[in-house]
Amino acid sequence: MASNEVFQYSIISALMDGVASHGTPIARVLKHGDHGLGTFHNMEGEMIVLDGEVYQMKADGSTIHIKPDETVTPFATVTFFRPTVTTRGTVTGKAGLKDLLTGLFPKARNHFLIVRMDGVFKTIKVRTAGGQCRPRESMVDVCSRQTTHTFEEVKGTIVGFRCPEYVMGVNVAGDHFHFISEDRQRGGHILSFETAGDVDIAAAQMVKFHMELPTEDDEFNEAELKLQAQGIKAVEG
Amino acid sequence: MASNEVFQYSIISALMDGVASHGTPIARVLKHGDHGLGTFHNMEGEMIVLDGEVYQMKADGSTIHIKPDETVTPFATVTFFRPTVTTRGTVTGKAGLKDLLTGLFPKARNHFLIVRMDGVFKTIKVRTAGGQCRPRESMVDVCSRQTTHTFEEVKGTIVGFRCPEYVMGVNVAGDHFHFISEDRQRGGHILSFETAGDVDIAAAQMVKFHMELPTEDDEFNEAELKLQAQGIKAVEG
Numbered sequence: 001m002a003s004n005e006v007f008q009y010s011i012i013s014a015l016m017d018g019v020a021s022h023g024t025p026i027a028r029v030l031k032h033g034d035h036g037l038g039t040f041h042n043m044e045g046e047m048i049v050l051d052g053e054v055y056q057m058k059a060d061g062s063t064i065h066i067k068p069d070e071t072v073t074p075f076a077t078v079t080f081f082r083p084t085v086t087t088r089g090t091v092t093g094k095a096g097l098k099d100l101l102t103g104l105f106p107k108a109r110n111h112f113l114i115v116r117m118d119g120v121f122k123t124i125k126v127r128t129a130g131g132q133c134r135p136r137e138s139m140v141d142v143c144s145r146q147t148t149h150t151f152e153e154v155k156g157t158i159v160g161f162r163c164p165e166y167v168m169g170v171n172v173a174g175d176h177f178h179f180i181s182e183d184r185q186r187g188g189h190i191l192s193f194e195t196a197g198d199v200d201i202a203a204a205q206m207v208k209f210h211m212e213l214p215t216e217d218d219e220f221n222e223a224e225l226k227l228q229a230q231g232i233k234a235v236e237g
Numbered sequence: 238m239a240s241n242e243v244f245q246y247s248i249i250s251a252l253m254d255g256v257a258s259h260g261t262p263i264a265r266v267l268k269h270g271d272h273g274l275g276t277f278h279n280m281e282g283e284m285i286v287l288d289g290e291v292y293q294m295k296a297d298g299s300t301i302h303i304k305p306d307e308t309v310t311p312f313a314t315v316t317f318f319r320p321t322v323t324t325r326g327t328v329t330g331k332a333g334l335k336d337l338l339t340g341l342f343p344k345a346r347n348h349f350l351i352v353r354m355d356g357v358f359k360t361i362k363v364r365t366a367g368g369q370c371r372p373r374e375s376m377v378d379v380c381s382r383q384t385t386h387t388f389e390e391v392k393g394t395i396v397g398f399r400c401p402e403y404v405m406g407v408n409v410a411g412d413h414f415h416f417i418s419e420d421r422q423r424g425g426h427i428l429s430f431e432t433a434g435d436v437d438i439a440a441a442q443m444v445k446f447h448m449e450l451p452t453e454d455d456e457f458n459e460a461e462l463k464l465q466a467q468g469i470k471a472v473e474g
Contacts (some may be wrong), residue, residue, distance in 0.1 A: 168407045
């Protein structure tokens, strides 16, 4: 696949509906991208894909460097990221990043963005999903037990996407970021953050979108994938 | 692109919002499929793609065989259709076709289907959009002036898609069919139909979806692409 094209496996609505028992090998996902995010079997932990390496950030605070051939993902979004815009700056939280991205890409309201930030973060609060207690447990229920961690003065990388409003349900509309520390020991789904000073920001606009749906997966086939926009905003926003 | 993969250019929400002044060359769309449907510049007429040929079915009842290099489309959905299921049967209307497809593909509730039917139709009622009166006129307004035609004992072909609920806004959730007569002189977007006897039915399930968004298109960039599910059902259902 060419650079800066979105690839996703399955849809966020399936996760909302608890479809997470099966998945596609992460090695297959990596054929479509080297940066991105997602989750794992039974929604255990948060996935970040960085420079082609995949990490599982778990609720107990541990992080596992994943072997792509041996692990599946029920939902992931990746791209072969080649930045078209790079800058340095201080970013105050998700609201600051939102404004920054909108300023960098004023005509991308209805397109996708990929963003990566490298630097020192004054504070960064993440959540990690601890996994399903039973098959088909919904993502809202899984996230009701989510663990949060707050890191201070931590060096690391944020990777994430901005998706246009109209893909809500297929993916997460709006901004969605994961973080991993430079030592690859800590991270998760970002709830809030603030930079300690200037960080490196790299981003690209994306106009091509590719989606592959699960096959031979009865959980997926039987799920009633109704739009749960409020639920998605609550757990992924 | 491989067979039985969905390709779409732009999104139905953009059409709803009247984004139809520009588009992509139809020759580019045909690189991604030989069967499908869509519309034209300013929403003038209905598009059907059949065996790699493209026809514009206009509100005045005329049909034009399109030269793909010379015409653009603001929205189209196509696939390289290779039937995986073929059957013959009598089909009573859209409801009958809905049940038939569900029976043929019991596990495809959350996947895409492409379907083609060839035969004699006892009656078939189509609409053709007459085009925008001004740039950015909404699809609901365009379709409020739609022309309808009813054909009887007509031989021809139906081509269409079933899309899962969760893509509503990106494409048309549910069933969406266009028709063209065997002599390629009459057709449009199907409102209702009934077969005169057995017709040939061919279909395939699709699990890969590809979307390309407009670029350098200020109409698209500036559109507020909010989900208009009711509107889409009204004009495309």
